[in-house]
Amino acid sequence: MTISCQRNKFEIPEAITYLDCAYMSPLPRKTIAAGRAGLDKKAQPWTITGDDFFDLSERLRAQMADLTHANAADFALISSVSYGMAVIAKNLDLPKGSKILLLDRQFPSNVYPWRDLAARAGAEIIYLSPETGQSWTDAVLAAIDGETSLLALPQVHWIEGAELDLIAIGKKARANEALLVLDLTQSLGAVQFSVAAVDPDYFVVANYKWLLGPYSTGFLYAAPRHQGGQPLEQCWQSRFGSENFADLTQYTDQMADGARRYDMGERSNFALLPAVEASLAQLLEWGVDNIEHSLRDITKQLATIAAKHGLQPEITSPRAANYLSLKLPVNAPSDILQQARAASVYFSHRGDRLRITPHLWINQQDLHRFDQTLGSIF
Numbered sequence: 001m002t003i004s005c006q007r008n009k010f011e012i013p014e015a016i017t018y019l020d021c022a023y024m025s026p027l028p029r030k031t032i033a034a035g036r037a038g039l040d041k042k043a044q045p046w047t048i049t050g051d052d053f054f055d056l057s058e059r060l061r062a063q064m065a066d067l068t069h070a071n072a073a074d075f076a077l078i079s080s081v082s083y084g085m086a087v088i089a090k091n092l093d094l095p096k097g098s099k100i101l102l103l104d105r106q107f108p109s110n111v112y113p114w115r116d117l118a119a120r121a122g123a124e125i126i127y128l129s130p131e132t133g134q135s136w137t138d139a140v141l142a143a144i145d146g147e148t149s150l151l152a153l154p155q156v157h158w159i160e161g162a163e164l165d166l167i168a169i170g171k172k173a174r175a176n177e178a179l180l181v182l183d184l185t186q187s188l189g190a191v192q193f194s195v196a197a198v199d200p201d202y203f204v205v206a207n208y209k210w211l212l213g214p215y216s217t218g219f220l221y222a223a224p225r226h227q228g229g230q231p232l233e234q235c236w237q238s239r240f241g242s243e244n245f246a247d248l249t250q251y252t253d254q255m256a257d258g259a260r261r262y263d264m265g266e267r268s269n270f271a272l273l274p275a276v277e278a279s280l281a282q283l284l285e286w287g288v289d290n291i292e293h294s295l296r297d298i299t300k301q302l303a304t305i306a307a308k309h310g311l312q313p314e315i316t317s318p319r320a321a322n323y324l325s326l327k328l329p330v331n332a333p334s335d336i337l338q339q340a341r342a343a344s345v346y347f348s349h350r351g352d353r354l355r356i357t358p359h360l361w362i363n364q365q366d367l368h369r370f371d372q373t374l375g376s377i378f
Ligand SMILES: Cc1ncc(COP(=O)(O)O)c(C=O)c1O
Pocket: 022, 023, 079, 080, 081, 082, 083, 107, 109, 154, 158, 183, 185, 186, 206
């Protein structure tokens, strides 16, 4: 189903054309209200209850389970992708001489932990890119063999917007006993993803882009087979029975069930978590299948406009519905972003690409402004 324009749910002035969700989403009005109410609670701490410390976190885990076809107990609350990847790297023991597969120009939070782990384990990192005629998925599938110990991949390439076939990749990884770790930051909420279908070992997501949530919040998924590991921090809240504040000094080595053991310290952020909940509720109400369908429609219209001005996606893989990544011509002016901003049009420049990433707030006026702006720059 195509979702109609949802601009009234956001605080975006009419004069702004915001095509930069892959950089940072705006917050829905309901999310802002929920966050403000949370901050107000901290101003009156006598109103903060066990619900704020524990039940709210449980509701977020359940929302993530709904969004990804997993179980609530499989989720930890974390601050960032780098935090989640650090938890994962701490718990991996890779064989010496084995291979870690990454994509070329992958986002650094999904590269640095593996460089560190590779150095410690004596493993080798291979950066993959498609050969002529190959898709990114083909390049990954061709590289997996018996020496592969880990694939650390996104669902959508953060610069090119190419989408990987994670079901096929997961299948081949499992057949070769390689671990599959995913960074879903540039896809989850906008592109369908199913734990049940892909069966990753772990995935991590930051909330502040396609999950329409606040900064400094995210989730770590750990498959049930990886729920006996070590957390990064020894948090009191991640210990069994910590709901009972009176008995916190009855120290215990028993951890909370499932992936909760990997929660970050002070995860019960009273302002941010209600905001996360409101955004996830909105996404679940729309439905990710409908969001994906609608974004594909919007990026198609933007692609048609861009093509009129000589800008092409030049992509060797299926393009993700939420992304339009345009190859810059060699003679492109150096101040494209400044010129676009002067016209109140916002998008990103990454590598040799203009990254155009809309959401459901885009209206006809935005399409018109995008057209006019590209016309005056190119
Ligand atoms: C693919 C991807 N992963 C992760 C992040 C953010 O990482 P972190 O939460 O470690 O700051 C970004 C931000 O642009 C991103 O594009």
